[in-house]
Amino acid sequence: MTDTPKRTPLYDLHVELGGKMVDFAGWEMPVQYPMGIMGEHNHTRAKAGLFDVSHMGQVILRGSDAASKLETLVPAALTTLKEGKARYTFFTNDEGGIMDDLIVANAGDHLFVVVNASMRDQDIPHMARHLDGIEVTEIFDRALIAVQGPAAEDVVAELCPAVREMSFMQTMVAEIIGVECRISRLGYTGEDGFEISIPEERAVEICRALLAHGDCEPVGLGARDSLRLEAGLCLYGNDIDNSTSPVEASLTWAMQKRRREDGGFPGAARIQRDLAQGTARKLVGIKPTGRAPARAGVEVQDLDGTAIGAITSGGFGPTVGAPVAMGYVATEFSTPGQKINLIIRGKAQPAEIVALPFVTQNYKR
Amino acid sequence: MTTYYSEEHEWLTVDGDIATIGITQHAADQLGEIVFVEQKEVGDDFEKGADIGVIESVKAASEIYAPVDGEVLEANGTLEENPGALNDSPEGDAWIYKIKLTNTDQLNDLMDLDGYKAFIG
Numbered sequence: 226m227t228d229t230p231k232r233t234p235l236y237d238l239h240v241e242l243g244g245k246m247v248d249f250a251g252w253e254m255p256v257q258y259p260m261g262i263m264g265e266h267n268h269t270r271a272k273a274g275l276f277d278v279s280h281m282g283q284v285i286l287r288g289s290d291a292a293s294k295l296e297t298l299v300p301a302a303l304t305t306l307k308e309g310k311a312r313y314t315f316f317t318n319d320e321g322g323i324m325d326d327l328i329v330a331n332a333g334d335h336l337f338v339v340v341n342a343s344m345r346d347q348d349i350p351h352m353a354r355h356l357d358g359i360e361v362t363e364i365f366d367r368a369l370i371a372v373q374g375p376a377a378e379d380v381v382a383e384l385c386p387a388v389r390e391m392s393f394m395q396t397m398v399a400e401i402i403g404v405e406c407r408i409s410r411l412g413y414t415g416e417d418g419f420e421i422s423i424p425e426e427r428a429v430e431i432c433r434a435l436l437a438h439g440d441c442e443p444v445g446l447g448a449r450d451s452l453r454l455e456a457g458l459c460l461y462g463n464d465i466d467n468s469t470s471p472v473e474a475s476l477t478w479a480m481q482k483r484r485r486e487d488g489g490f491p492g493a494a495r496i497q498r499d500l501a502q503g504t505a506r507k508l509v510g511i512k513p514t515g516r517a518p519a520r521a522g523v524e525v526q527d528l529d530g531t532a533i534g535a536i537t538s539g540g541f542g543p544t545v546g547a548p549v550a551m552g553y554v555a556t557e558f559s560t561p562g563q564k565i566n567l568i569i570r571g572k573a574q575p576a577e578i579v580a581l582p583f584v585t586q587n588y589k590r
Numbered sequence: 591m592t593t594y595y596s597e598e599h600e601w602l603t604v605d606g607d608i609a610t611i612g613i614t615q616h617a618a619d620q621l622g623e624i625v626f627v628e629q630k631e632v633g634d635d636f637e638k639g640a641d642i643g644v645i646e647s648v649k650a651a652s653e654i655y656a657p658v659d660g661e662v663l664e665a666n667g668t669l670e671e672n673p674g675a676l677n678d679s680p681e682g683d684a685w686i687y688k689i690k691l692t693n694t695d696q697l698n699d700l701m702d703l704d705g706y707k708a709f710i711g
Contacts, residue, residue: 262648263623447622447649516626516670518646541625541648548626570628570644 233279274444282345321492368428373418415456457581472499595706
């Protein structure tokens with residue numbers, strides 16, 4: 226952990242744009258720009274934000290049966306994933322916990338996989354070890370950016386009109402200012418938008434071209450976190466980890482029927498048991514009644530003062546205009562409307578279980 | 591009236607044994623957009639260095655440390671409804687407490703404006 230933080234191909238651009246650089250998972254990344262976290266958050270919800278996510282791991286899996294082999298590590302249906310489509314999934318461990326979450330895209334002659342920055346060093350050897358006969362190649366020479374927000378389509382279409390035809394979770398290769406990029410219509414904000422993988426030597430140029438659009442502003446990791454929290458999207462290491470099963474984490478939607486029934490991935494027995502019998506705890510949305518933000522680690526109690534869970538992500542939600550949080554609570558307390566208390570600095574603060582997400586997801590279906 | 595500054599980025603404007611205290615513009619800028627302020631109650635007394643409140647920004651929670659010994663005479667109630675005022679006028683309308691000083695000698699440990707400017711560089 227004493228290694229010098231790594232820099233993405235966009236480092237100099239961040240500094241030029243006034244980005245406040247911090248160490249994140251071993252990478253020097255902008256937490257905010259001069260607009261500030263709240264302004265960047267609101268701008269993304271209203272227009273479009275440009276995010277550098279080059280610290281995430283981009284991986285190519287090549288081999289005739291890559292999809293069926295990868296199915297042995299994740300509970301998503303991949304053999305039926307059509308060319309040009311992407312899917313959210315997670316690596317499970319033998320106990321049915323979550324080792325990391327990821328996006329898998331069917332790129333025709335290969336699978337394109339994106340994993341979390343903090344888990345690259347785990348995930349890539351994990352795939353290399355278990356995907357016998359599949360070539361696992363980590364990509365080091367491409368930047369990854371996200372353009373998110375209701376104006377994202379206009380911003381990207383100005384440089385690549387074909388993106389207007391894409392729907393949510395679709396992926397394609399297309400040229401932006403003459404540079405071949407992989408463009409996927411997805412993201413981590415609850416808004417419409419794209420993630421774009423770009424050869425590193427042209428990344429700054431493409432970002433400048435995107436930022437030249439009047440609706441597009443650079444957005445840092447601070448707003449990325451508040452945007453995803455309002456959208457009810459899990460953060461690996463906070464809301465999901467090796468000890469949480471996908472059923473507890475309310476991620477059953479990401480395990481397609483065939484995989485739930487047939488198993489064939491690590492920890493399938495525990496996950497099938499959770500599906501059949503229910504779980505003792507559940508990941509829920511939590512809305513503090515007052516103004517005090519409840520951050521990760523805050524204890525959740527029932528109204529009698531018995532501990533029933535803990536906050537895993539929490540902060541101020543700029544779009545909601547109030548504090549928002551997610552956390553695990555005992556299942557009998559997980560129904561929306563349930564009143565609970567949050568123990569913030571030793572004092573019980575009233576809160577309520579709410580349905581996720583906090584803001585309506587705005588995807589292009 | 592004299593204004594003093596602490597290394598914890600608070601200001602105190604002192605009139606006799608009464609002081610108005612708040613955080614500096616520099617502190618507010620560092621914290622980022624402030625969304626919540628937790629204050630002590632009128633009548634609470636405290637010692638120098640004690641935690642006398644919390645300021646939450648979009649980034650994190652930060653404690654307010656007492657720059658001197660004292661007792662809360664008044665807490666600025668407008669901060670509850672409008673915590674963002676701490677970003678706009680932390681050295682003006684968005685003061686945090688009026689306090690009674692119980693050990694005025696401690697003021698000698700604080701900085702004047704020039705000293706504080708040098709401190710924050």
